[in-house]
Amino acid sequence: MSTEQRLEQNKRFIRNHFEEFVNRKNSAVAYQNFATDFVxxxxxxxxxxxxxxxxRMMENVYIKYPDIHVTVExxxxxGDKVMVRNVWRGTDSSTGKKIEFKGFVLWKLxxxxxxxxxxxxTPPTETD
Structure with a gap:
């Protein structure tokens, strides 16, 4: 596999991780995607x-924001790293208000x- 193919494969892996772990609310995928000594x-x-x-953190997010969705922008x-810029959107279950927050995440594989x-x-902000 060429270097370019490996880098594309790493980006796909991270995009799929967000899709499964956040958007599909499959917290068990943590055992598949994270190393046992993940830091x-x-x-x-x-x-x-x-x-x-x-x-556990994501399971708490699923409760706080039941419709949470992340978009990798x-x-x-x-090398062995993937950096993503993403936008998270959801509804706060305690207030019913729509929120949005943004982030940068650096993953090492x-x-x-x-x-x-x-x-x-970023801290969550209310949206319309």
Whole structure:
């Protein structure tokens, strides 16, 4: 496989991860996509190791924003990393108000698994 093909494959993997983990609300995919020693440098509760904290975090997001949906606006791959710019939209279950927040996420891949994550996310803002 050429370098360009591998980079495209990595971007597809990350796009599919967002689709399954967020949009299809399949939290169990964490066990498939994350390495057992996955390190999330920017988990809301602090740095975490393993797929379980990410799985629990997304399950809480599914409750808070039952219609949560993420759109990957851009994906850039280099070496073993994929950077995405995305927009999240949903309805806050406690207020009924539509929200939107944006983020940049840098993923590091190894042996077909996500091994590290860094993220910057804007605070949710209400939308019409």
């Amino acid at each position: 999330d440098h920017d988990e809301p509760d602090g740095e975490s190791v393993g797929p379980e904290p990410a799985k 851009d994906a850039i791959a280099e 190894s042996d077909g698994k996500i091994v590290e994550r860094w993220a910057t996310i």
